Amino acid sequence: MSATTIPQASALPRLGTLLETVAAWLLALAWVAPLLYAVWAAIHPTGYATRFELFAPLTLANFAAAWEAAPFARYFLNTFALVTMVVVAQFVLCTLAAFAFARAAFPGSGILFGLVLVQLMIMPDILLVENYRTMRALGLVDTILAIGLPYMASAFGIFLLRQTFKQVPKELEEAARVEGCGTLAILLRVYVPLAKPTYLAYGLTSVSYHWNNFLWPLVITNSVETRPLTVGLSVFASTDQGIDWAIISAATLMTSAPLLLGFLLFQRQFVQSFMRAGIK
Amino acid sequence: MTQMTRRAALVAGAGLLATPALVRAQTVRELTFYYPIAIGGPVPRIIDGYCEAFQRETGIKVNPVYAGNYGETLTKAVTAIRGGAGPHFSVLLAAELHSLRDMDILTPFEEIEGAGDLDAWTRGFFPAFMANSKAGGKTWSVPFQRSTAVYFYNKDWFRAAGLDPEAPPRTWAQLVEAGRRLTQDGKWGVKMSSSAGNGQWTFGAMANQAGHKLMNDAGTETYFTDPRAVEAAQFWRSLAFEHRITPQGSIEWGVLAPDFLNQTTAMIWSTTGNLTNMRTNARFNFGVAGLPGKDAPRTVVGGGNLYIFKNASPAERAAALRFARFVAAPEMAADWCMKTGYLATRPEAWETESLRRYTSEFPAALVAKDQIPVATGELSTFENQRVYKALNDNLQAMLSGGKSAQQAMADTQAEATRVLRPFRG
Amino acid sequence: MKPARTTLHAWLMLTPAMLLLVGFTHYPAIATLWHSLFTTPRATRPARFIGAENYLALADDPVFWQALWNNLVYAGATIPLSIGLALAMAMWVNGRLAGRTALRIAYFTPTVLPMIAVANLWLFFYTPDYGLLDQLTATLFGWGPTNWIGQQETALGAMIAVAVWKEAGFFMIFYLAALQAVPPNLYEAAAIEGASRLRVFLRVTLPLLGPTTLFIAVNAVINGFRLVDHIIVMTRGGPDNATALLLTHIYELGFRFWDTAAASALTMILLAMLALAAAAQFAFAARRVHYR
Numbered sequence: 001m002s003a004t005t006i007p008q009a010s011a012l013p014r015l016g017t018l019l020e021t022v023a024a025w026l027l028a029l030a031w032v033a034p035l036l037y038a039v040w041a042a043i044h045p046t047g048y049a050t051r052f053e054l055f056a057p058l059t060l061a062n063f064a065a066a067w068e069a070a071p072f073a074r075y076f077l078n079t080f081a082l083v084t085m086v087v088v089a090q091f092v093l094c095t096l097a098a099f100a101f102a103r104a105a106f107p108g109s110g111i112l113f114g115l116v117l118v119q120l121m122i123m124p125d126i127l128l129v130e131n132y133r134t135m136r137a138l139g140l141v142d143t144i145l146a147i148g149l150p151y152m153a154s155a156f157g158i159f160l161l162r163q164t165f166k167q168v169p170k171e172l173e174e175a176a177r178v179e180g181c182g183t184l185a186i187l188l189r190v191y192v193p194l195a196k197p198t199y200l201a202y203g204l205t206s207v208s209y210h211w212n213n214f215l216w217p218l219v220i221t222n223s224v225e226t227r228p229l230t231v232g233l234s235v236f237a238s239t240d241q242g243i244d245w246a247i248i249s250a251a252t253l254m255t256s257a258p259l260l261l262g263f264l265l266f267q268r269q270f271v272q273s274f275m276r277a278g279i280k
Numbered sequence: 281m282t283q284m285t286r287r288a289a290l291v292a293g294a295g296l297l298a299t300p301a302l303v304r305a306q307t308v309r310e311l312t313f314y315y316p317i318a319i320g321g322p323v324p325r326i327i328d329g330y331c332e333a334f335q336r337e338t339g340i341k342v343n344p345v346y347a348g349n350y351g352e353t354l355t356k357a358v359t360a361i362r363g364g365a366g367p368h369f370s371v372l373l374a375a376e377l378h379s380l381r382d383m384d385i386l387t388p389f390e391e392i393e394g395a396g397d398l399d400a401w402t403r404g405f406f407p408a409f410m411a412n413s414k415a416g417g418k419t420w421s422v423p424f425q426r427s428t429a430v431y432f433y434n435k436d437w438f439r440a441a442g443l444d445p446e447a448p449p450r451t452w453a454q455l456v457e458a459g460r461r462l463t464q465d466g467k468w469g470v471k472m473s474s475s476a477g478n479g480q481w482t483f484g485a486m487a488n489q490a491g492h493k494l495m496n497d498a499g500t501e502t503y504f505t506d507p508r509a510v511e512a513a514q515f516w517r518s519l520a521f522e523h524r525i526t527p528q529g530s531i532e533w534g535v536l537a538p539d540f541l542n543q544t545t546a547m548i549w550s551t552t553g554n555l556t557n558m559r560t561n562a563r564f565n566f567g568v569a570g571l572p573g574k575d576a577p578r579t580v581v582g583g584g585n586l587y588i589f590k591n592a593s594p595a596e597r598a599a600a601l602r603f604a605r606f607v608a609a610p611e612m613a614a615d616w617c618m619k620t621g622y623l624a625t626r627p628e629a630w631e632t633e634s635l636r637r638y639t640s641e642f643p644a645a646l647v648a649k650d651q652i653p654v655a656t657g658e659l660s661t662f663e664n665q666r667v668y669k670a671l672n673d674n675l676q677a678m679l680s681g682g683k684s685a686q687q688a689m690a691d692t693q694a695e696a697t698r699v700l701r702p703f704r705g
Numbered sequence: 706m707k708p709a710r711t712t713l714h715a716w717l718m719l720t721p722a723m724l725l726l727v728g729f730t731h732y733p734a735i736a737t738l739w740h741s742l743f744t745t746p747r748a749t750r751p752a753r754f755i756g757a758e759n760y761l762a763l764a765d766d767p768v769f770w771q772a773l774w775n776n777l778v779y780a781g782a783t784i785p786l787s788i789g790l791a792l793a794m795a796m797w798v799n800g801r802l803a804g805r806t807a808l809r810i811a812y813f814t815p816t817v818l819p820m821i822a823v824a825n826l827w828l829f830f831y832t833p834d835y836g837l838l839d840q841l842t843a844t845l846f847g848w849g850p851t852n853w854i855g856q857q858e859t860a861l862g863a864m865i866a867v868a869v870w871k872e873a874g875f876f877m878i879f880y881l882a883a884l885q886a887v888p889p890n891l892y893e894a895a896a897i898e899g900a901s902r903l904r905v906f907l908r909v910t911l912p913l914l915g916p917t918t919l920f921i922a923v924n925a926v927i928n929g930f931r932l933v934d935h936i937i938v939m940t941r942g943g944p945d946n947a948t949a950l951l952l953t954h955i956y957e958l959g960f961r962f963w964d965t966a967a968a969s970a971l972t973m974i975l976l977a978m979l980a981l982a983a984a985a986q987f988a989f990a991a992r993r994v995h996y997r
Contacts, residue, residue: 017802024797025804027790028811031874034826035814037837046561050542050835068322070346093725096718104715106708112719119730121927121979129359129965130733136363153725183714201882205875212819214934218352219359222312222345233822234348241319241557242537242550245829252822259817267810274882355960382747383963466834466850475855476941527833529855530944534825535832544834665961676944680857 041249049245062250069247070232071224072254079228082144082217083210087203089152094202097153098161099187103173113162119155128219135220142222151210157202164198165191200273204263211259229255308599310341311592314370316353316584317346318425319553319620326619334606340599350584351477361385361591368592369600371424374412374585375658378499381420382662382703387588388418392597401605404626408581411657415498421585422604423625425616427552428651429485429579431470431572435565437462437546448547448569452489452515455547455572459525462546469525472516472549473533474679479672480659482549485580486512488656489573499661500703504671504693511574513685517678530676540566551582552648556621559642568644570651579655583622614638623648661696662703670695734976741969752966759970769971771946772954775861779950780929783868787925788918790873795880796906809881812874820871824938827867828854831939854940857947864948867935872928876921883917884910919990926982930975951975 041049042063048056066072100106101113124131131150132141140146168191176186192199214230221227233255236248263270317323324346331342347353350373360366372380380386389395389402402410402419409423435445441461449455459469472482487494492508495501503509519526537554539545541561549571558566570577586607588600606612613629616622618638624630630639630649639646661667671692678688741759746752763769798809815823830837831853842848853863887910895905933952936942942949942957949957951971959968 020797020800021802024794024802024808027794028808031870032811032814033837034823034830034870035818037829038826047541047563050538050829070324093722097722100715100718104711104718106712106715109715112723115731116722116726117983118734119726120923121983122730122734122976124729127729127733127737129362129959130736131729132359132363134728134733136365141360141363141365149725150729153722153729155726158722201878208817212817212821214819214821218348219356222347222360223343230819230821231348233819234352235317235346236822236825241554243534243825243828244557245538245826248822248825252818252826255822256818260814263813263817264810267806267813271809271878271881272885274878351961358963359960379963384747384749474944476943527850527852527855529852529857531852531855532828532939534828538832539834542835663962665957669957669961672943673945680944682857682945 038249038252041245042253044246046244046246049249062246063254066236066247066251066254069235069251072229072232074224075227075229075232076258078144078226079211079230082147082228083207085144086148086151086210087206089148090154090157090206091199091203093153094157094161095187095192097158098165099191101158102162102165116155116158119153120159124150124216128216131216132219141220142226144226146220147217147226147228148210150216154206157206160198160202161195164195168194197273200269204266204270204273208259211256308340308593308595310343311369311596311599311603312343312345312367313600313603314345314347314353314357314367316348316350316371318349318584319556319622323620326616330607330612330616334603337606338599338602340602342603357589358383358385361589364591366589366591368596369586369588369603371584372421372587373658374409374421374423374426374581374583375660376664377412377415377420377660378662379664380587381415385589385591386420387590387592387597388420389422389588389601390418392588392601393594394598395601401608404628405608406625406627406652408652408655408657409625411581412660413585421587422608424584424586424604424607425620425622426581426583426585426625427622428581428648428655429481429549429571430552430568430648430651431547431549431570432540432554432558433547433567433569434540434543435567437543437564438567441546445565445567448567449572450570450577451572452574456519456523456525459519459547460523463525466544468527468539468545470519470547470549471526471531471536471539471545473536474530474672474675475532476672477668478533479530479675480668481580481582483512483516483671483675484656484659485549485571485578486516488580489571489578490515491574491578493656494659495661499664500700502659502661502667502693502696502700504689504696510685510689513675513678513689515574516675517685520679521681529680552623552645553583553621555642555644555648559644568647570647570654573654577651577654579651580658581652581655582658617645621645623652661700663699666699667696670699737969737972740966741973743966745964745966759966760974762967763970763974768946768949768954772942772949772951775946775948776930776950778861779865779868780926782862782865783872783929783932784922784925786865786869787872787876787928788921790869791876791921792880792914794873794877795884798877799881799884809877812877814874815871816875820934821938823871824867824935827935828939831863854948855944857944860940860944860947864936864940867939868928868932871932871935872925876925879917879921880914883914887913919986922986923983926986927979930979951978 040052043058043060044056045059045061097116101109135141135146135149140149172190173186176190181189212230213228214234217228218231218234221231233251236244236251315327324344327344331344335341345367347356353370354372354376357366357370357372389398398419402413402422405423409426413419413421413423433448438445438448438458443458443461449458455470463469473479474482484494487509490508490512492503492506492512494503494509520528536545536548536550537557540548540558543564555568571579586604588597588604592600607616608626610626610629610632611634613624613626614632614635617624617629617635624635629635659667659671674683674688674692677683678685683691742754742756743752744750744755794812798805798812802808833839833850833852833855836853838853839848839850842851851859854860891909892905895909900908930950930952933950936948936950936953937956940948942953952975955968955971955975958964958971
């Protein structure tokens with residue numbers, strides 16, 4: 001921020017703006033550097049992963065090698081199924097719970113909400129062994145359902161939607177009630193449409209989280225039919241041969257391409273949805 | 281599957297049929313096994329091929345499950361077994377022997393039906409690869425994806441420094457001498473990994489180079505304060521602080537190969553598992569040699585063995601053992617060696633025509649094999665990972681200049697003694 | 706509507722979510738607490754009740770204290786840095802800077818890249834000699850090679866930088882949404898009074914961002930203890946525990962040493978710390994932030 005008190009249109013604020021622009025761009029450069037580097041390393045032969053020469057030969061061999069190393073087509077399908085399932089379940093469960101917390105004044109709601117918020121802090125990653133036992137008891141080991149189940153009731157989602165629902169004017173609800181709508185109809189016709197931006201914002205956040213989640217899927221899945229993309233990525237993570245940055249880069253780009261593209265295409269709507277979601 | 285694998289499968293199958301003592305596990309239809317991948321290339325496809333070949337021979341379907349790297353595979357297998365749904369057998373680090381025994385999840389091979397000729401069979405492996413397999417008079421695993429520590433050196437660079445590229449260092453003194461000539465501004469003579477999970481491997485080799493073994497066979501005692509262990513630690517420290525031919529601080533395993541390929545390091549202590557990588561990516565002449573010793577080359581083995589778990593039924597255990605024999609058959613072991621760069625685990629595999637032809641075209645593979653007789657087993661104790669951590673933490677402190685070699689070894693020994701107390705007496 | 710029916714509806718709507726929450730969060734957490742009071746079961750020695758002994762053993766473990774200290778440094782650095790940068794990014798992207806769409810995309814990319822792969826790319830940045838950071842510092846300042854993650858002085862800082870990189874863009878989105886929702890007439894009023902940009906920022910913008918900051922801070926605090934994937938990939942807590950954090954130590958105890966009892970005890974300590982932090986934040990917020 002410029003700290004000057006001189007009125008606008010003088011030279012100093014413009015200098016301040018210039019400095020800010022430079023700083024903003026330098027920061028942006030640092031932030032995309034890993035991605036830029038990944039692109040560089042992925043499209044050149046292995047030897048050029050660490051040397052930057054303008055006329056280095058181009059190749060797609062790294063993508064081919066990465067694609068060969070694991071059944072990525074199937075993994076894409078699994079990740080897609082997983083993410084879809086988790087997000088749909090989260091929407092349904094969190095909507096119902098958030099609505100109850102936002103609008104129903106009932107005894108014990110404060111304590112229950114506190115119990116929900118506990119999940120914000122307890123990380124599924126450290127409850128691996130206990131959760132594995134539960135899945136085993138349910139007969140769900142090595143299913144896509146088991147990967148998603150612990151995340152479906154999300155404290156984050158309940159919290160966000162509760163905030164949004166609380167901002168819906170009571171008058172709208174009362175008007176609907178006068179028209180004879182039941183509780184569920186009010187939720188579906190009044191609250192859900194008004195919370196669309198929150199759903200979009202939360203949905204995208206959730207997609208990117210589950211697209212990239214690794215440890216729990218690794219533990220709970222055993223077969224090609226259930227494993228998500230990140231497990232395929234881990235083939236390249238640590239080997240006797242040391243790191244091959246070219247192939248890791250190709251694999252990273254390949255697996256995160258749908259997310260990156262999605263964000264590039266929808267980034268305006270994405271930010272606006274956060275804005276309209278009134279998350280604050 | 282390739283031509284080679286198919287033929288290998290036929291030969292291996294014939295070998296199986298000729299084994300009269302083997303129980304035909306007719307009731308077993310399916311087995312599950314976990315395996316880690318620690319090298320590049322299409323390993324899953326190779327493993328799938330072997331499983332298919334095994335099914336054609338025996339009618340038993342084996343479901344191979346790629347389970348991450350070694351650490352992840354162990355985590356996954358143990359978590360699954362504790363959850364009651366584990367695999368029947370698995371490839372895990374050979375050095376985890378005692379820790380796995382402590383968990384009481386293994387079946388000793390002697391107790392598997394139809395393992396009658398076990399002794400004759402296990403004697404057919406290189407003894408160094410069996411070094412982490414026996415304990416308490418029983419066999420707990422057999423070698424599968426095995427390697428030895430070797431070093432790679434840059435021949436062009438040797439020549440430029442006035443060193444003979446065909447006579448790489450064989451002793452510590454020669455290593456220091458060569459390193460001094462090779463080290464220049466921003467370029468290092470030699471590098472070896474001291475990072476978590478790798479430092480103990482490097483140090484196991486160094487202790488062997490000083491003529492010392494770091495633990496007893498029962499895995500209940502360690503000998504870090506032995507003068508020869510201290511000497512080995514002192515040697516490592518001197519490379520960084522006295523001779524300055526290797527950097528101070530910790531060095532990640534993962535960057536050794538890139539360091540070498542980028543020609544910022546003249547010699548790297550690595551594994552035979554890296555041969556194919558070097559052959560494909562080096563843009564200069566390089567050589568492979570056995571690690572130098574105090575007086576003559578000495579090294580350490582590495583890699584994974586096949587373990588059979590207790591939760592498998594007797595028939596499933598027998599079938600798993602049958603699979604272990606299947607992949608250890610000469611043609612199979614030779615095929616595995618050529619496709620992955622791991623060492624064939626039995627001398628007879630090196631006599632096969634295919635492997636002979638391969639080594640004559642690519643003599644570097646023979647260098648690795650020649651190290652087997654001078655190799656020691658990996659550091660392997662109860663509470664293995666705790667002992668590893670104690671050693672690696674202290675090695676890192678020593679290489680950052682925080683501790684003397686004496687101090688680092690004394691501290692490691694104190695922690696190891698504390699950790700191993702419940703297992704003695 | 707009658708209160709009884711409201712309550713019934715509320716419970717019906719809450720049940721599915723609560724069942725899952727209890728099954729996969731509360732129950733395993735309590736099971737963890739239970740297991741922390743026993744020894745780790747081994748082949749020849751079944752678990753037996755030992756009360757607080759696992760906790761006392763942790764108190765004797767120097768690695769625990771170092772991990773605790775490291776974690777406080779890590780959280781103490783990542784929380785303000787990521788929040789501060791997120792705010793700066795949001796102000797820039799919300800303002801009239803050239804190319805702000807491109808900036809917004811740039812800031813957000815780390816959020817969509819998987820840590821398991823990205824950590825390896827960062828390893829390249831930190832590699833001595835030919836790593837990007839060394840190439841850069843050599844060209845700009847003429848520095849020699851630095852073993853960024855291999856020496857105790859810089860390793861933790863290097864890990865903090867990756868965490869901030871991963872988080873800041875995500876938090877920026879929240880700030881950006883809040884900034885765009887600030888009523889323009891507030892700024893106009895400030896402009897009429899001739900307030901400087903700094904004054905406008907301090908007196909108008911910042912107070913309005915209070916609730917957002919609280920929300921982000923809660924997330925940042927949790928991430929200060931949770932975001933360790935890159936450490937497990939890059940250093941595994943080394944060199945000599947310089948980058949060991951509570952969660953990496955839990956992972957090590959539980960899944961490398963198979964000392965599940967000790968891991969459970971440490972988990973309980975971590976949960977207690979997070980609970981304290983959360984309580985402190987909300988107590989602070991209750992006084993300072995005007996929540997709607």
